[in-house]
Amino acid sequence: MSTITLEDIIKPENLVYKKTPLMTDKVLSYCPGCGHGTAHRITMEVIEELGLEENTIGIAPVGCSVLAYEFMDVDMVQAAHGRAPALATGIKRLWPNKTVFTYQGDGDLAAIGTAETIHACNRGEKIVIIFVNNGIYGMTGGQMAPTTLPGMKSSTSPYGRDVERMGNPLKITELVAQLPGTYFVSRQAVHTPAAVRKAKRAIKKAFENQRDNKPGLSFIEIVSNCNSGWKMTPNDANKWMEENMFPFYPLGDIKVDGQLLK
């Protein structure tokens, strides 16, 4: 067997994967094992593949992905906690021919930003919302989120979420799917190569909808892990996510081309 040299490896015909130029070279601030990096990457790959980068404006939230603008190499605006859909509305109304997306976590989108989320969806703003749900407030150190599962432990539900005392987790994705202003609603994951491929297809469809001026908002939830907040190894967190999060937040399309499935 001949020795493979570096020169062989870097030949263009041997290229199997290339980082999208729409991700900056900045080191990600996310914990090893976190799904945010993959969610960022496939979002940026879609924007690159659709050739939208010169006319795209993204909105970063408050939470773990507050610094998304450091990693996503397009024009970006950093919003106040939960207000990203309102900012996106203002931008899209003034740049109707540009691509506008928000990237938000579950605390941002489904707790403090519930009103902005629901009303942007209900008005049918022609934007894309990428919603990363890991069932916890990661940035602030693992507090209970609107999406924390019943019985799930967090630093503000240290004995597990007691729904009688603390209320129920909010399935905001099912909720916004009911609204006439949403055109495409899908729930995906990014913990396996197969899941990443599906999630990327859904994100691509969302951005195509906006590019094609489809009537309404495209909303993609990505159910993700938070191994730090959940106090698990990355592998255990992914296993726990499959066993506990997916039954409560089932993956798949919920609404396609303005029509609810089921």
Place this chain on the structure above:
Amino acid sequence: MGELRLMKGNEALAEAAIRAGADAYFGYPITPQSEVIEYLMAEKPWERTGMVVLQAESEVSAINMVYGAASTGKRVMTSSSSPGISLKQEGLSYIAGAELPCLYANVVRGGPGLGTIQPSQADYFQSTKGGGHGDYRQIVLAPASVQEMADFVKLGFELAFKYRIAVLILSDGVIGQMMEKVELFDPIPRLSDEEVAANNPWATTGKKHGTQRRIITSLDLDSSKMEQHNLHLQEKYRKIQENEVRYELIDCDDAEYIFVAYGSSARIAQKSVQLARAKGIKAGLFRLITLFPFPGKEMEALCKKGVKGWLAVEMSAGQMVEDVKLSVRGCAKVEHFGRFGGIVHSPEEVLKALEEKIIGE
């Protein structure tokens, strides 16, 4: 001469927004300023000029729509009244940190809390001392007529873009609701998308190939950079203090006693000057047009010419009076008079207060 109309202050503000080439208005109804969005929706400026008008789900959302829209480099505005302005403070702090230009109006009503729907000037502290969190200022213009409700929209947009800052038109229930003759300025065309991009290289338009992208943020986790950013902001506010002070002196040349007032209180105090002069009291009026920047140096200079006393007249428990005291620095006596909680003082009450609190002693 521009077009003459008889209008409410709120309507004049709305019409002026269309004429000033505003690209968008985002608002939420609240008394006593709901005529602003009602006028805009009836007028359909999207047909006249292409201006966007959107009723948001809350004041919080409206100011964040302004935050987003302002990041495009276009002319955007909102308006509300006191309780709604409190809700906007989060967004205004972000706008200050991210240095975005925008215009907003507060048609002030009595507080605290839900207070009353009657006129008040009790939001002076909130307007001039920051309002939201962090070290920041905004330019505050105080109209005293329906005419100025219109004119200050045009001026406000100019100042907002000159300094990349939020400009507040601090009105009140009297100015917003009363009808007066107004001469409307000729419409200014909205800028094209190309002009907006050329004028505002900082604005988000999409990253063109080979160019530097734009990031609009108020965040920097590096404290030394954040201190530098704050120093930059303070330098901007200093320039504004140096260059943008506006005020009007009425009968101050020989005045021994001066009323200091803004907005509807200035209109009332102007009558008090006449009543005082009829009684042989040499009174004048120092009418503030900009509340930030505050004409403090000008006030001190005037004081040294031999003013015996100042009466700060405002529909509040005494807020602006603090800045008057800081400005004249003990040069002469300074007292406050004002009705509040929705009560509007009369010219006679104002004169009586001058006689009792300043001249009497």
